[in-house]
Amino acid sequence: MADTDGPTTGELTPPDRTLMGPGPSDVHPRVLRAMSTPLVGHLDPAFVEIMDEVQELLRYAFRTENEWTIPVSGTGSAAMEAAIGNVVEPGDTVLVPTNGYFGGRMASMARRAGGGVVEVEAPWGEPLDPDAVADALATHDPDVFGFIHAETSTGVRQPAVPELTAAAHDHDALVIADCVTSIGGVELRVDDWGIDVAYAGPQKCLSCPPGASPLTLSDEAMEKVLSREEEVRSWYLDLSLLEGYWGEERSYHHTAPVSNVYALREALRLVAEEGIEARWERHERIAGALKAGVEGMGLEMNAPDDYWLPSLNAVRVPDGVEDGEVCAELLDRYDLEIASGLGDLEGEIFRIGCMGHSARPENVIYVVTALGDVLESMGADVDPDAGVAATRRALR
Amino acid sequence: MADTDGPTTGELTPPDRTLMGPGPSDVHPRVLRAMSTPLVGHLDPAFVEIMDEVQELLRYAFRTENEWTIPVSGTGSAAMEAAIGNVVEPGDTVLVPTNGYFGGRMASMARRAGGGVVEVEAPWGEPLDPDAVADALATHDPDVFGFIHAETSTGVRQPAVPELTAAAHDHDALVIADCVTSIGGVELRVDDWGIDVAYAGPQKCLSCPPGASPLTLSDEAMEKVLSREEEVRSWYLDLSLLEGYWGEERSYHHTAPVSNVYALREALRLVAEEGIEARWERHERIAGALKAGVEGMGLEMNAPDDYWLPSLNAVRVPDGVEDGEVCAELLDRYDLEIASGLGDLEGEIFRIGCMGHSARPENVIYVVTALGDVLESMGADVDPDAGVAATRRALR
Numbered sequence: 001m002a003d004t005d006g007p008t009t010g011e012l013t014p015p016d017r018t019l020m021g022p023g024p025s026d027v028h029p030r031v032l033r034a035m036s037t038p039l040v041g042h043l044d045p046a047f048v049e050i051m052d053e054v055q056e057l058l059r060y061a062f063r064t065e066n067e068w069t070i071p072v073s074g075t076g077s078a079a080m081e082a083a084i085g086n087v088v089e090p091g092d093t094v095l096v097p098t099n100g101y102f103g104g105r106m107a108s109m110a111r112r113a114g115g116g117v118v119e120v121e122a123p124w125g126e127p128l129d130p131d132a133v134a135d136a137l138a139t140h141d142p143d144v145f146g147f148i149h150a151e152t153s154t155g156v157r158q159p160a161v162p163e164l165t166a167a168a169h170d171h172d173a174l175v176i177a178d179c180v181t182s183i184g185g186v187e188l189r190v191d192d193w194g195i196d197v198a199y200a201g202p203q204k205c206l207s208c209p210p211g212a213s214p215l216t217l218s219d220e221a222m223e224k225v226l227s228r229e230e231e232v233r234s235w236y237l238d239l240s241l242l243e244g245y246w247g248e249e250r251s252y253h254h255t256a257p258v259s260n261v262y263a264l265r266e267a268l269r270l271v272a273e274e275g276i277e278a279r280w281e282r283h284e285r286i287a288g289a290l291k292a293g294v295e296g297m298g299l300e301m302n303a304p305d306d307y308w309l310p311s312l313n314a315v316r317v318p319d320g321v322e323d324g325e326v327c328a329e330l331l332d333r334y335d336l337e338i339a340s341g342l343g344d345l346e347g348e349i350f351r352i353g354c355m356g357h358s359a360r361p362e363n364v365i366y367v368v369t370a371l372g373d374v375l376e377s378m379g380a381d382v383d384p385d386a387g388v389a390a391t392r393r394a395l396r
Numbered sequence: 397m398a399d400t401d402g403p404t405t406g407e408l409t410p411p412d413r414t415l416m417g418p419g420p421s422d423v424h425p426r427v428l429r430a431m432s433t434p435l436v437g438h439l440d441p442a443f444v445e446i447m448d449e450v451q452e453l454l455r456y457a458f459r460t461e462n463e464w465t466i467p468v469s470g471t472g473s474a475a476m477e478a479a480i481g482n483v484v485e486p487g488d489t490v491l492v493p494t495n496g497y498f499g500g501r502m503a504s505m506a507r508r509a510g511g512g513v514v515e516v517e518a519p520w521g522e523p524l525d526p527d528a529v530a531d532a533l534a535t536h537d538p539d540v541f542g543f544i545h546a547e548t549s550t551g552v553r554q555p556a557v558p559e560l561t562a563a564a565h566d567h568d569a570l571v572i573a574d575c576v577t578s579i580g581g582v583e584l585r586v587d588d589w590g591i592d593v594a595y596a597g598p599q600k601c602l603s604c605p606p607g608a609s610p611l612t613l614s615d616e617a618m619e620k621v622l623s624r625e626e627e628v629r630s631w632y633l634d635l636s637l638l639e640g641y642w643g644e645e646r647s648y649h650h651t652a653p654v655s656n657v658y659a660l661r662e663a664l665r666l667v668a669e670e671g672i673e674a675r676w677e678r679h680e681r682i683a684g685a686l687k688a689g690v691e692g693m694g695l696e697m698n699a700p701d702d703y704w705l706p707s708l709n710a711v712r713v714p715d716g717v718e719d720g721e722v723c724a725e726l727l728d729r730y731d732l733e734i735a736s737g738l739g740d741l742e743g744e745i746f747r748i749g750c751m752g753h754s755a756r757p758e759n760v761i762y763v764v765t766a767l768g769d770v771l772e773s774m775g776a777d778v779d780p781d782a783g784v785a786a787t788r789r790a791l792r
Contacts, residue, residue: 006456006668009449012658014436024435024654035655036432039420039605040410041733053405060402073607074470074632077650081632109631203651209435211469211607211653233629235505236470236477252738254473255599257607258420259431260656262408272402337437342648 017331018358020367021339022152022312023181024203024210025355027263031208034266035259042256051246054261057268058214061183061206061276062198064190068222070246071212071264072237073257076180076201079213081109082237083176083199086225087217088144090114095142095173097121097128101153101342102178106146113233118142124344125154125314127307130163137171145173150182152204153342155314155351157186157307165194174221180204183214184271185283185311185355196221202260205283205311207356208267211260267356283310286364287354289394293368294352296390297375297382302349311359313352314345318380323347326374334370361395413727414754416763417735418548418708419577420599420606421751423663427604430662431655438652447642450657453664454610456672457579457602458594460586464618466642467608467660468633469653472576472597475609477505478633479572479595482621483613484540486510491538491569493517493524497549497739498574502542509629514538520740521550521710523703526559533567541569546578548600549738551710551747553582553703561590570617576600579610580667581679581707581751592617598656601679601707603752604663607656663752679706682760683750685790689764690748692786693771693778698745707755709748710741714776719743722770730766757791 019026040047058069072079084106088094094110097103099122107117120136122128128147137145145168149158158164161177168175176197182188183198185205190198199215202208217225217239225232225239232238236254245253271279287310291301294315302314317323323340327350330336341349352367368391372384415422436443454465468475480502484490490506493499495518503513516532518524524543533541541564545554554560557573564571572593578584579594581601586594595611598604613621613635621628621635628634632650641649667675683706687697690711698710713719719736723746726732737745748763764787768780 004456004459004672006671007449007452009453009661009665009668012430012433012446012662014433014442014446014658015440016434017436017440019435019437021437023651024437027435032432032434034408036428037408037410038412038428039415039423039599040413041415041417041420041735042606043735044411044413044727044733046410050408050410053403056403057405060400063400074474075651075653078470078474078632081630085630105631108627112627112629112631201651203435209653209655210438210651211656231504231508233508234477234481234633235501235508236474237630237632255419255471255597255606257471257605257653257656259605259659260607260653262410263655265405266408269405272405275402276400331440337440339437339439 015335018336018363018366020353020358020363021337022351022353023201023355025207025353025358027207027209028270028357030270031263031266034262035209037262039258042258043252047258048250050261050265054265054268057265057272061268061271062190062214062216063188063192064216066216066218069216070242071261072215073212073254075210076213078237079199079215080178082215082239083197084109085113085234085237086232086239087174087176087197087221088113088115089228090230092143093118093140095120095136095140095145097147099126099128100124100148100151102148102151125156125302127156127158128164130160130167133164134167137167137173141171142173144176146176148178149188150179150186150309150311152181152312154345155303155309155312157309159307161193169194174224181311184279186309187280190216202264202267205355206267206271207358208263211257212264283354283359286359286361287311287313289391290352290354290364290368292394293387293391297372297384297387299382311353311355313354314349315352317348317350318375318382321375321378321380323350326378329374330370336367336370338367365391411731414732414759414762416749416754416759417733418747418749419597419751421603421749421754423603423605424666424753426666427659427662430658431605433658435654438654439648443654444646446657446661450661450664453661453668457664457667458586458610458612459584459588460612462612462614465612466638467657468611469608469650471606472609474633475595475611476574478611478635479593480505481509481630481633482628482635483570483572483593483617484509484511485624486626488539489514489536491516491532491536491541493543495522495524496520496544496547498544498547521552521698523552523554524560526556526563529560530563533563533569537567538569540572542572544574545584546575546582546705546707548577548708550741551699551705551708553705555703557589565590570620577707580675582705583676586612598660598663601751602663602667603754604659607653608660679750679755682755682757683707683709685787686748686750686760686764688790689783689787693768693780693783695778707749707751709750710745711748713744713746714771714778717771717774717776719746722774725770726766732763732766734763761787
């Protein structure tokens with residue numbers, strides 16, 4: 001056969017970035033090594049054992065005893081859609097928040113699942129007020145209440161979670177929590193806090209490459225899923241089918257992303273070795289030094305301390321500079337990724353992650369130094385040296 | 397804070413298997429190395445360049461000029477559901493085949509997308525008869541016709557694809573082709589053959605770990621997707637949203653599985669370096685040696701030569717042995733994976749893959765030797781030495 005010439009694509013040589021944006025975060029070398037482990041089959045008895053281990057490790061990271069705790073074969077949004085698409089049945093009413101980007105995504109997924117969407121309002125950059133949630137629950141009597149534990153678009157941590165779940169349960173609503181940017185980095189207690197369904201991303205505070213994403217459901221939530229009248233609208237994400245693969249039977253559903261499961265296992269082992277509470281404490285301490293640094297140079301955090309999210313620091317863009325230019329300059333001159341704002345906060349904030357393996361003194365010192373330098377060079381009214389000094393003191 | 401003890405999970409030490417099942421196949425060392433490359437962000441300009449390269453390489457592997465050629469962020473079934481869930485609108489009629497496991501999956505996905513399903517019948521282990529397809533098209537006048545180019549459950553290659561697509565187009569039906577087990581291993585010409593939508597898996601003849609899966613749509617198919625009246629039922633797989641990320645705009649949709657995209661790029665580079673036609677030829681030659689070996693030892697192929705699928709060899713289980721026991725023994729004694737049959741062919745066939753980096757002389761010699769030995773030791777009427785000799789001669 002005559003051969004058709006293929007593209008002459010060169011070797012893979014991506015730049016060596018320091019990742020301090022909203023994720024992915026820097027991946028630990030042990031996790032990268034796990035990614036390159038030769039594969040076994042997805043039905044191999046050795047893989048079944050690895051699946052069990054990953055489930056146990058995920059339960060530890062979520063602080064749950066839920067049997068139904070698995071990695072979904074996709075990125076965080078796939079786990080999100082698995083949660084919503086399985087729990088929400090056509091005709092259900094779903095209460096979602098308006099205080100950030102991901103509440104809107106939740107609404108879109110709920111509608112596609114056949115649900116009717118009602119909203120509890122709060123401005124971007126603010127957490128939900130438990131009284132407002134209680135009012136909305138009383139008004140709309142929803143079947144499902146979803147909220148964002150750690151809003152990646154605004155840097156807001158939702159406090160008072162047990163109050164929210166108690167209010168929802170008073171109205172017999174199941175609670176879905178978006179824990180994409182909290183798992184492994186910010187205090188999260190699925191069982192103690194009464195969360196029925198939680199999903200997360202691996203590429204944030206777990207510092208694992210995206211591709212297999214944590215999901216956990218209580219028995220009660222899973223009972224709703226297994227007694228649905230209509231099939232889940234996605235075959236790929238149908239938990240009643242995945243139950244056959246991750247449950248007792250171990251029957252074929254789809255080919256699991258073996259390497260991503262390997263990587264997630266190693267990332268979760270690192271969590272277990274460090275200890276989950278120690279890890280939360282580390283994030284608070286290291287992100288505290290980052291916060292001290294940006295405040296020390298004269299910048300302002302977008303979120304008050306009461307609901308500051310250590311894993312995602314929203315910093316107000318100072319006068320006189322354009323956020324996109326600052327991010328581009330940091331990438332260009334420092335090989336350093338941070339991100340600009342989204343949606344209602346577009347142009348108003350920088351989003352600086354402090355997640356997992358990126359939540360280290362060297363990363364925080366670097367980002368404070370580089371950001372101060374770039375802002376000063378662009379004419380912003382900042383004191384870079386005071387910022388670096390504040391970070392150094394906070395890290396003591 | 398007092399620390400809660402985490403699980404004491406040991407180091408990741410999976411067995412070193414030789415993968416000759418229905419996938420994943422053995423991964424090339426260069427692809428494993430790409431998997432362990434440190435990540436850049438999914439919106440990094442350097443990643444955008446990599447995305448472009450992957451799209452170009454995918455077009456080469458699919459033999460298409462389709463602009464709409466992307467890796468879907470999930471395993472092959474996610475690409476399958478992306479194809480069906482976007483192209484099928486509620487109320488559409490979808491014609492699917494009954495001649496294997498994956499036609500049934502296609503039907504389930506089409507129903508969940510809101511389509512009505514009609515069938516063109518053929519027994520498991522047979523290809524579709526173009527006349528039967530033409531009749532079914534005339535009878536049902538479907539909006540979409542889906543077929544399986546390479547049936548992993550039966551080892552059947554669908555011949556006469558241009559006849560099928562021409563018949564479908566005569567009835568104004570769009571054609572979706574399942575190319576999971578053909579891409580990069582068996583002749584496949586999306587454009588020349590008039591296929592409107594094709595999806596594939598990375599872990600078969602591309603020998604890439606699962607997690608980012610090829611999909612291509614013609615302009616006409618994409619036009620149908622972009623002019624849908626109802627939203628796609630999956631947010632995650634909605635191509636009208638993914639268009640913003642993979643198209644001109646490069647706007648955020650979800651976090652791409654960066655490492656899987658790296659790996660797919662490297663796997664596709666290997667395809668381009670070898671040359672696509674040379675690669676098809678290699679699969680036919682190496683799988684031919686495998687076929688010669690199993691026939692030489694006295695076993696029978698399930699599919700006649702006319703529609704034998706080199707990448708997946710369905711071999712009849714000989715009298716006197718139990719297929720599951722043979723597979724377990726091969727895994728146990730030889731660290732070698734092959735698979736048993738599914739569905740209508742459960743207990744009747746072995747499924748022996750010969751895909752990508754697994755389609756090498758050493759793998760084929762090994763599987764013929766080991767299979768012959770295990771079958772003989774279990775009392776089957778086979779001549780292992782004749783099998784090995786036939787393989788050796790065929791590899792000359």
